[in-house]
Amino acid sequence: MSQHRHPGAPGRAGTVPALPDLPEATVARLPVYLRALHQLAENGHETVSSEGLASAAGVNSAKLRKDLSHLGSYGTRGVGYDVEVLIGQIESVLGLTQSRAVALVGVGNLGHALAGYAGFASRAFRIAALFDADPARVGEEINGLVVHHVDELARVAVEERLAIGVIATPAGAAQAVADQLVAAGVRSILNFAPCVLSVPEGVDVRKVDLAIELQILSFHEHRKASLTGLPAGGPAHTLTTRPGDAPPTDPQEAIGT
Incomplete structure (x- = not known):
């Protein structure tokens, strides 16, 4: 999906544009950060480090810092990001300040x-x-x-x-x-x-x-099965032998109890 900018977007001359020209990958991650920030706010957190927010959002902290720098948000050394301020910045960029x-x-x-x-x-x-x-x-x-x-x-x-x-x-x-x-x-x-x-x-x-998302998950199941030698989606049985035992000839005999 490509972004389409409107040249008539509000903003004052000489200031940072109200709608920064963000990379598509950054736009896709901003809602993830926003969800994590709302959860942090609900749990009483007023500030959060880049590492803490990255962990809550499930992304790399360096990538998060780069994404937020596009918004002009760099956090405070030793303190991190103000949760409410960052929520406001992201909601503004995403156009969520109006219904x-x-x-x-x-x-x-x-x-x-x-x-x-x-x-x-x-x-x-x-x-x-x-x-x-x-x-x-x-x-x-x-x-x-x-x-x-x-x-x-x-x-x-x-x-x-x-x-x-x-x-x-x-x-x-x-x-x-x-x-x-x-x-x-x-x-x-x-x-x-x-x-x-x-x-x-x-x-x-x-x-x-x-359906596509399920097929992608199916690929990962298939890949894991190929690495473990177990049927895709099957239970992860442990193969056990005792010292001196000969390797079982029947696969069913190799299933641990």
């Missing part, structure tokens, strides 16, 4: 779960509208919202000032939905459908493919 209205298209099993997820609101996102093409779904109420037909997307987008579209439809319908979102003025899309979307320049798409 963003989200359209969810596709209210099947996944869509139902997303529509009912309370965590969005605490992270400055508001599910503002639900859509589906199935007449049996239209008119259904989910978490206080009535499902609209997808053909109403353009009208509702204006009324609700929709900023982000979430696609949770089957793959075959996803491109048409993306086209409707773009036509309605939505320039940021989160795609759960297992397909690649074609969108115009200036539209950002993030893809979430659970």
Whole structure:
């Protein structure tokens, strides 16, 4: 995904830009740091060292310091980072200081779960509208919202000032939905459908493919099995022999008890 900067972004001449031009890898890690910082704040921590924050976020401390330096945040020697200040800096850069209205298209099993997820609101996102093409779904109420037909997307987008579209439809319908979102003025899309979307320049798409993530985990299981000689996903039995015993000829005999 490429970043698209808006030349009209607010900022005073001669000062550091309000929206620094961050590397994509840094942008991807900032929400991880933010989650760790919120947890630290909830546990009563006012400051945190780069090593402590890196450990909480599961990243390398040198990488963390470099990422935060892009924000102009270097911490204080011997003290570390002020947790609340750093939370504010990251939330400002990520645009989380204002609530963003989200359209969810596709209210099947996944869509139902997303529509009912309370965590969005605490992270400055508001599910503002639900859509589906199935007449049996239209008119259904989910978490206080009535499902609209997808053909109403353009009208509702204006009324609700929709900023982000979430696609949770089957793959075959996803491109048409993306086209409707773009036509309605939505320039940021989160795609759960297992397909690649074609969108115009200036539209950002993030893809979430659970099957791909599982396949990556399957690779690591397969790799571990090849290193240990044990079946992938099987129990890690210990092979035991006593002094003077001959090696067992039946694999079942080698399984320790």
